Amino acid sequence: MIDPKTTRLPDSYIIRPDPQDRRLTERVTGIDQTGARIETSVTVERPLTIYLNSQEIVTAMTIGDYPDYLAIGYLLNQHMLLPDDAVTGVDYDEDLAVVVVRTQRKTNYEKKLKKKVQTSGCAQGTVFGDLMQSLDNVSLPATPLKTSWLYRLAHIINTTPSLYLEAGAIHGCVLAQEDRPLVYMEDVGRHNAVDKIAGWMFRENVAAGDKIFYTTGRLTSEMVLKTVRMGIPILVSRSGFTAWGVELARKANLTLIGRMRGKRFIALAGEERIVFDQDLEYVEEESSKHRRKASVEGGGA
Amino acid sequence: MIDPKTTRLPDSYIIRPDPQDRRLTERVTGIDQTGARIETSVTVERPLTIYLNSQEIVTAMTIGDYPDYLAIGYLLNQHMLLPDDAVTGVDYDEDLAVVVVRTQRKTNYEKKLKKKVQTSGCAQGTVFGDLMQSLDNVSLPATPLKTSWLYRLAHIINTTPSLYLEAGAIHGCVLAQEDRPLVYMEDVGRHNAVDKIAGWMFRENVAAGDKIFYTTGRLTSEMVLKTVRMGIPILVSRSGFTAWGVELARKANLTLIGRMRGKRFIALAGEERIVFDQDLEYVEEESSKHRRKASVEGGGA
Numbered sequence: 217m218i219d220p221k222t223t224r225l226p227d228s229y230i231i232r233p234d235p236q237d238r239r240l241t242e243r244v245t246g247i248d249q250t251g252a253r254i255e256t257s258v259t260v261e262r263p264l265t266i267y268l269n270s271q272e273i274v275t276a277m278t279i280g281d282y283p284d285y286l287a288i289g290y291l292l293n294q295h296m297l298l299p300d301d302a303v304t305g306v307d308y309d310e311d312l313a314v315v316v317v318r319t320q321r322k323t324n325y326e327k328k329l330k331k332k333v334q335t336s337g338c339a340q341g342t343v344f345g346d347l348m349q350s351l352d353n354v355s356l357p358a359t360p361l362k363t364s365w366l367y368r369l370a371h372i373i374n375t376t377p378s379l380y381l382e383a384g385a386i387h388g389c390v391l392a393q394e395d396r397p398l399v400y401m402e403d404v405g406r407h408n409a410v411d412k413i414a415g416w417m418f419r420e421n422v423a424a425g426d427k428i429f430y431t432t433g434r435l436t437s438e439m440v441l442k443t444v445r446m447g448i449p450i451l452v453s454r455s456g457f458t459a460w461g462v463e464l465a466r467k468a469n470l471t472l473i474g475r476m477r478g479k480r481f482i483a484l485a486g487e488e489r490i491v492f493d494q495d496l497e498y499v500e501e502e503s504s505k506h507r508r509k510a511s512v513e514g515g516g517a
Numbered sequence: 518m519i520d521p522k523t524t525r526l527p528d529s530y531i532i533r534p535d536p537q538d539r540r541l542t543e544r545v546t547g548i549d550q551t552g553a554r555i556e557t558s559v560t561v562e563r564p565l566t567i568y569l570n571s572q573e574i575v576t577a578m579t580i581g582d583y584p585d586y587l588a589i590g591y592l593l594n595q596h597m598l599l600p601d602d603a604v605t606g607v608d609y610d611e612d613l614a615v616v617v618v619r620t621q622r623k624t625n626y627e628k629k630l631k632k633k634v635q636t637s638g639c640a641q642g643t644v645f646g647d648l649m650q651s652l653d654n655v656s657l658p659a660t661p662l663k664t665s666w667l668y669r670l671a672h673i674i675n676t677t678p679s680l681y682l683e684a685g686a687i688h689g690c691v692l693a694q695e696d697r698p699l700v701y702m703e704d705v706g707r708h709n710a711v712d713k714i715a716g717w718m719f720r721e722n723v724a725a726g727d728k729i730f731y732t733t734g735r736l737t738s739e740m741v742l743k744t745v746r747m748g749i750p751i752l753v754s755r756s757g758f759t760a761w762g763v764e765l766a767r768k769a770n771l772t773l774i775g776r777m778r779g780k781r782f783i784a785l786a787g788e789e790r791i792v793f794d795q796d797l798e799y800v801e802e803e804s805s806k807h808r809r810k811a812s813v814e815g816g817g818a
Contacts, residue, residue: 458562
C-alpha cells in the first residue's frame with residue numbers, strides 16, 4: 217500500500233518555484249493586529265508587454281520569471297501562435313519589460329484584438345470567441361489516472377517550497393506525469409502560470425496526452441478550454457467548479473477533479489479514467505501548515 | 518468590551534447573496550474519492566455583453582445577477598462612464614445576454630478598446646493604462662477604522678449564507694459602513710463583484726468617503742486602483758498582498774489591510790486610520806466551518 221505522506225521520491229521537478237529569488241518577492245514593513253511593527257514578504261507584480269512579430273498584443277501583470285514561456289504560452293492559448301508555427305526567436309528586454317516572439321509565418325491579429333471575451337479566469341483570462349470552437353475537433357486519450365498518483369502529487373506539491381508559502385497572493389500550476397510533478401509555475405495571474413507551462417511544453421516539444429494538469433485555481437470554462445487546447449486529458453484542482461466548466465469538460469471528455477483536499481475530492485467529468493488504487497486509510501488530512509489559506513476558490517456545501 | 522462572536526445586530530444588509538436563487542447554482546452529479554455517486558452544487562457562469570450606447574464594449578463571464586449594476590460599475594471603473602455622466606437608461610435582455618447603458622453624453626471608445634492592460638485581477642481584470650493616472654489627483658478622507666468594526670464585519674460576512682458556502686468557486690465583495698455590512702455581492706469574477714458594488718453606489722448615489730471595502734480576493738494593484746477610484750479610503754481582505762498593490766495604496770494613502778483571519782491581520786498602508794479598540798481576548802479564531810477553503814490567495818510566511 218502506498219503512503220503518500222511518507223513515500224520519498226527522487227525530486228522529479230524540471231522547473232520548480234524559487235522562493236529565494238530576490239526579484240520575485242519584496243520585504244515590506246507594516247503593523248499587525250496588536251499595532252506592533254512587523255516585516256513580511258509580498259509577491260512582486262510587474263507589467264510585461266508581449267509582441268508577436270511587429271504587433272503589440274497585450275500587457276500582462278506577472279511576477280516576471282520565464283517571460284519567454286509566458287509570451288509563447290499566451291499566444292498559443294489565444295490561437296495567435298499555431299502549434300505548427302516555427303518560432304524563429306524570442307527576444308526579452310528586461311528594462312523595457314517587453315518580450316517579442318518572432319515567427320516564420322506572417323501574423324496579423326488587428327481584428328481579433330478588437331473582439332475580446334472577458335472570462336472568469338485571472339490575469340491572462342482573456343480568450344477570443346473562437347477558442348470555444350477548439351472543442352469540436354478534439355479527442356483526448358484514455359490515459360488512466362490512479363488515485364495513488366493524485367494523493368502523492370498533492371502531497372509533494374503542497375510541501376514544495378514556493379512563493380505561495382513565502383509570500384502568498386499567488387496562483388500555482390503543475391504539469392505532472394503519473395505521480396511525478398515535472399513543472400511547477402507560479403504567478404500573480406493564474407493564467408500566466410498556465411501559459412508559462414504551455415509555453416514550456418511548446419519550446420521543449422513535450423507530449424501532452426500522458427500528462428496531468430494540477431491547478432490551485434478554480435475549474436472555470438476557460439481553465440477547461442485551455443487544458444483541452446493543450447491536449448492534456450486530466451485537470452485537477454483544490455478549488456471548486458463552475459457549471460460551464462463541468463459542461464465543457466464533459467463535452468471534451470476531460471477528466472475534471474476538484475475540491476481535492478486531504479482525503480477528499482470530487483470528479484464531475486471523465487470519471488472513467490480514474491483507477492481507485494489508493495487505500496484511503498493511508499491518506500492524511502492536510503496539516504494546517506500546508507492548507508492553503510483564505511480561499512474564495514474552494515468551498516461548496 | 519465587544520465580543521464580535523456573540524454580538525447580534527439587526528441585519529444591516531441592503532443587498533445580500535441569495536444562495537436559494539435557482540439561476541445562480543446548478544446541481545450536478547459525479548463521484549467522490551471512494552467512487553460513490555454524489556450530487557453537489559456548482560456556480561453558474563454565463564456570458565453578458567455590455568454595450569455603452571451603440572458600442573459593444575466587452576463580454577464578461579458572470580453569474581448573471583444585477584447585470585445593470587455590473588455594466589455601470591464596469592464602465593465606471595474603466596473610465597468609460599464618468600461620475601458626472603447622466604445615465605438615461607439601462608436595458609437588459611436576458612435572452613440575448615446583453616445589457617445596454619445609455620448616456621446623455623455621446624461616447625466613443627474605439628481607440629481605448631484597442632489598448633488594454635491585462636492585470637492580475639480576475640474576470641473584469643482588464644484596465645486601461647490611463648487608470649493609473651487616477652491616483653494623481655486623489656485624496657481619501659481620514660475616516661477612522663476601529664478594529665472592533667473589522668472583527669465584527671469579518672464575523673458577520675463569514676457567517677452570512679452565500680453562494681460561496683453553497684457552491685464555492687466564487688469571489689465576494691462587501692461594502693460596509695463602520696461595523697455594518699451594506700451590500701454583499703458575489704461573482705465568478707472578482708472584479709464583477711467589485712463592479713456590481715461600484716454600479717450600485719453610482720445608481721443609489723451612495724457616498725464613498727465613510728465606507729469600508731471588504732474583498733475575499735487578493736490586494737493587487739488593480740484592486741487598490743479600483744478602490745481608490747471609487748473613493749473608498751479603507752480596503753480589507755482575507756487574502757494576501759502584491760508589492761505593487763502596497764506601493765499604490767501608500768501613494769494614494771489608502772488603508773490596506775490583508776491576511777485577515779481570526780485574530781490576525783496585517784496593515785501595510787494607511788495604518789494611521791486604525792483605532793485599536795478591540796480586546797483580542799474576545800476574538801475567536803475562525804471555525805473550520807467558516808474558514809474559506811483551498812486558497813491560492815491568502816498565505817504568506
